[in-house]
Amino acid sequence: MTLFTVDVEKCNRDRLCVENCPAQIIVLEDDYQVPLPSKNAEEICISCGHCVAICPTGALSHRSMTPENCELIQRELLPRPEQVEHLLRSRRSIRTYTDQTVDHKLLTHMIDVACDAPTGGNSQPVQWHIIYDPKEVQRLAGIVVDWMRNTMDNQSKYASNLGLKRLVAAWDSGIDRICRNAPHIVIAHGAKDHGSASSSCTIALTYLELIAYGSGLGACWAGYFTGAANLWPPMMKAIGLPDGHKCFGAMMIGYPKYRYRRIPLRNPAKIT
Ligand SMILES: Cc1cc2nc3c(=O)[nH]c(=O)nc-3n(C[C@H](O)[C@H](O)[C@H](O)COP(=O)(O)O)c2cc1C
Numbered sequence: 001m002t003l004f005t006v007d008v009e010k011c012n013r014d015r016l017c018v019e020n021c022p023a024q025i026i027v028l029e030d031d032y033q034v035p036l037p038s039k040n041a042e043e044i045c046i047s048c049g050h051c052v053a054i055c056p057t058g059a060l061s062h063r064s065m066t067p068e069n070c071e072l073i074q075r076e077l078l079p080r081p082e083q084v085e086h087l088l089r090s091r092r093s094i095r096t097y098t099d100q101t102v103d104h105k106l107l108t109h110m111i112d113v114a115c116d117a118p119t120g121g122n123s124q125p126v127q128w129h130i131i132y133d134p135k136e137v138q139r140l141a142g143i144v145v146d147w148m149r150n151t152m153d154n155q156s157k158y159a160s161n162l163g164l165k166r167l168v169a170a171w172d173s174g175i176d177r178i179c180r181n182a183p184h185i186v187i188a189h190g191a192k193d194h195g196s197a198s199s200s201c202t203i204a205l206t207y208l209e210l211i212a213y214g215s216g217l218g219a220c221w222a223g224y225f226t227g228a229a230n231l232w233p234p235m236m237k238a239i240g241l242p243d244g245h246k247c248f249g250a251m252m253i254g255y256p257k258y259r260y261r262r263i264p265l266r267n268p269a270k271i272t
Contacts, residue, residue, distance in 0.1 A: 003041050003063055004051060006034040010059035017051040017060055026051060035060065046122040089263050091210060094218025095180040097254035102184060102217060104132065107253070110215060111186065114207040120196025126204045129241065131185040140185070140238060141178040144224055145171045147232035167224065178224050182252030185222060187229070187239065192246045201248030208251060218256035225250045 004026075011034045018026045018035060025041035028034070037045075047064045058067035079087070111128050119125060131137050148168050152159040159165070170177045179185060188205050190197030205221070212219040228235040229247035241247060 119200040147228040222250040
């Protein structure tokens with residue numbers, strides 16, 4: 001199949017695909033023709049699907065997607081600006097969870113939504129790893145604590161900057177400040193040497209945190225878990241990411257035990 005095809009009957013020559021293609025590889029010579037790929041289009045196209053998504057008549061099909069398999073945007077489902085603002089501002093890092101596990105289908109659905117987050121050049125370098133079993137989450141938290149103890153023994157200044165002593169003491173007294181007794185951990189990982197894997201994973205996890213909140217769940221970035229996943233060989237082995245991959249972020253996820261009532265203050269934006 002060529003890069004994209006245009007249904008001559010449906011195309012109304014409005015040039016929307018031409019103007020919205022981020023790579024500018026669609027040309028329309030005159031009103032009697034249909035949009036065509038420019039020279040070198042195959043190499044330049046990033047398969048973002050904007051040409052399919054912008055066409056009001058469903059005339060353009062890209063090799064990677066057709067109008068039929070791209071969901072229509074339902075304007076009536078979009079939140080009002082004040083609803084978006086309230087969602088963003090009332091989201092909190094959740095650190096107390098009920099024992100209830102999250103339905104696996106819901107978890108994978110939310111991850112699927114997080115895959116709609118922007119990625120550099122539409123490279124979509126984010127891969128996911130779910131630690132679903134709460135007992136396994138606790139086992140891994142224990143391995144994170146081993147990393148903390150090792151760091152305290154061998155890099156005391158670094159350990160003290162991270163405040164590891166208190167976290168280890170809490171663990172020893174039966175309090176999990178690593179994974180906060182969350183039932184699940186979701187890891188976003190990608191190839192170490194991929195230029196946009198780090199930022200793409202961060203943005204995708206941010207989407208995940210928001211959709212989790214919007215779905216009645218709670219989430220929290222698991223920073224110590226991420227540190228150990230990248231620095232402590234026993235942890236790397238226990239997680240078993242593919243060779244050459246890095247854990248660019250991990251997130252606790254589960255049902256929140258409590259509901260926040262107010263939005264805490266944050267520093268005002270510093271804008272120049
Ligand atoms: C990269 C990153 C790592 C984090 N790691 C942890 C963590 O390991 N444990 C934890 O309880 N919170 C962690 N947090 C949550 C922050 O402490 C939290 O976002 C901050 O206190 C503000 O609270 P809020 O998210 O409710 O606004 C992390 C946040 C980020 C962005």
